[in-house]
Amino acid sequence: MPHVFTVSPDFTPEHLSGWFIFNTWLQKALGEAFHLQLYDDFHSQRDAIKSDRIDLIYANPYDAAMLVREKGFKPLVKPEGKADEAVIAVSTERPYLQVEDLPCSIKLATTEDPDVHMMGMIMLEPADLDAASVELKVCDSYVLVAKELLKGYCDAGVFLAEAFNDLSSVIRKQLRALVNSQIQVVHHALMISPRLADHRDRLLGALLAMPENDKGKSALAALKIPRWERVDDEEMEFMIDLMDTFVT
Amino acid sequence: MQDMKPEDIVGAYREHTLVHFDGTRRNVLVTDIESPYPDGRLIVSRTDPAGIITHVNQSFVDMSGYSKEELIGAPHYILRHPDMPPAAFRDLWETLRRGEKWQGYVKNLRKDGGFYWVKATVIPNIRNAQVIGYTSVRRKPSRQKVAECMKLYPTLF
Missing domain, CATH: 3.40.190.10 (Periplasmic binding protein-like II)
Known part of the structure; x- marks a missing residue:
């Protein structure tokens, strides 16, 4: 066998x-x-x-x-x-420039990728966001996370940094990275x-x-x-x- | 451990004497200058079972203001700020001795007398059922939680 x-x-x-x-x-x-x-x-x-x-x-x-x-x-x-690194990004249509600008309760697009999601949640903590104040929309891919943001369905998204950088330039231009992890x-x-x-x-x-x-x-x-x-x-x-x- | 030196300090400072759990004393010089925690980074260190630093990452070096050579071999309380109540560290060590993870908000003292707030998590490193040391990971804290600690900690002395 x-x-x-x-x-x-x-x-x-x-x-x-x-x-x-x-x-x-x-x-x-x-x-x-x-x-x-x-x-x-x-x-x-x-x-x-x-x-x-x-x-x-x-x-x-x-x-x-x-x-x-x-x-x-x-x-x-x-x-x-x-190394696996995470990015928190928003649509450029939103006014947020840093994680601390996010509202006290958000809808977050993420994936089932467990380490990236965990790193993303850590990077939301400075905005007083945690599992209790975040509503998750779990997507099958990072492209779908991006779509959730561009369609305005979610306030922010968690990406694997590599996947975020691999998004097409058309999509990338409509997204703003608020924070990149540097855990290494x-x-x-x-x-x-x-x-x-x-x-x-x-x-x-x-x-x-x-x-x-x-x-x-x-x-x-x-x-x-x-x-x-x-x-x-x-x-x-x-x-x-x-x-x-x-x-x- | 050596007392802090006036020539290392940036800005106007106050002097305090810290008494550590092992009975040693240290004169520290403290300013009101806060260093903002860098986004996306983790400050990581490891100690031996006695709390002596054995490993630091670059973020630790950058935020503490000490060189790597000054940190390795020093007790972790080199970062102790006089505004931190001793009860917090008693709780930390009691938690770790039970083999459990400790988490809390800590105001750390820099070499230049300034400070920075962190959310700290410390866990025992258990190998073959033996504690061989501790790993401490600090991340950017929530400002609301820091504000709560700024009110609470002075009441714990």
């Missing part, structure tokens, strides 16, 4: 072909069969993690605590120079289950050597990642502790 590899559901469809290419590379690198199992949402992926159906995961930072501390997963790598240490990571512990060192070596061979290079290019950077156990524990401080 093949091992099961999965990817955090916050990736847009255009990234998925890259993960299929990576899965092919992975199977050749380890000489083991892997099945890339995709989940439509975080809830179904978490159910799979809880019932021990996952062997390898490119995980959202929000899920790292459960993976490491409850399920014994170990970190392998993160994309070099790529929150990132996705590839993590391996205790069932595959014997493969950890070999897989880590192969991942770090990807830029040195053609097949590895093209798999990285498909993911738009320059190279992988090693994540040691303590770095992951530090990120989990840090994320824990975000939860009020």
Whole structure:
């Protein structure tokens, strides 16, 4: 039976072909069969993690605590120079220039992306906004978050910074970023289950050597990642502790 | 820990003597100049179990006014402002000793005598069932909450 590899559901469809290419590379690198199992949402992926159906995961930072501390997963790598950051933005039609200008109760467009949403909520705190004073409109993508703002349905939106910067210039021109996070240490990571512990060192070596061979290079290019950077156990524990401080 | 030096202070200052929980005393020099908390940033530090700083990020260095070299190895109470009631820090340490997370609004003292308000969260770093230190993360506070603390804290001395 093949091992099961999965990817955090916050990736847009255009990234998925890259993960299929990576899965092919992975199977050749380890000489083991892997099945890339995709989940439509975080809830179904978490159910799979809880019932021990996952062997390898490119995980959202929000899920790292459960993976490491409850399920014994170990970190392998993160994309070099790529941290998860959040942006709070509004329509340029609105008068708000900084977070503190927002009214005492707002409608917020967001996604199910758990780490970005959590960072966004932290950045609303200086305006005395919290879960009790924010009505959420959960969207399936960041483009839909932008549409909620442009149509005037929501007062503000939470974006992954990368997704905000990737919006078309027509949309971007109609949005105003009120605040950008500069946290720098929150990132996705590839993590391996205790069932595959014997493969950890070999897989880590192969991942770090990807830029040195053609097949590895093209798999990285498909993911738009320059190279992988090693994540040691303590770095992951530090990120989990840090994320824990975000939860009020 | 060394007393604060007049040559480091920017603006008119008042002098206070702080007595820390470990019995040490420090003369601090305090001004009324507030440094605004930078948007979107987190101030992060880690200490050993005794509260000695082992790690700081750049935002910590920028906001405290100390160099990284001055901070590493110093007790975390290098930031203690005399307007902060000792009861707040007693509560912090009692909470951490129970293995729980502490959260509160804190007025911190800069090297130049100025101050900045933060919403602080401190958690024990537990590895293999042992507390190996503490992580403190500070973020931009709500001004309303700060205003409430400015009224409340003087009543707690």
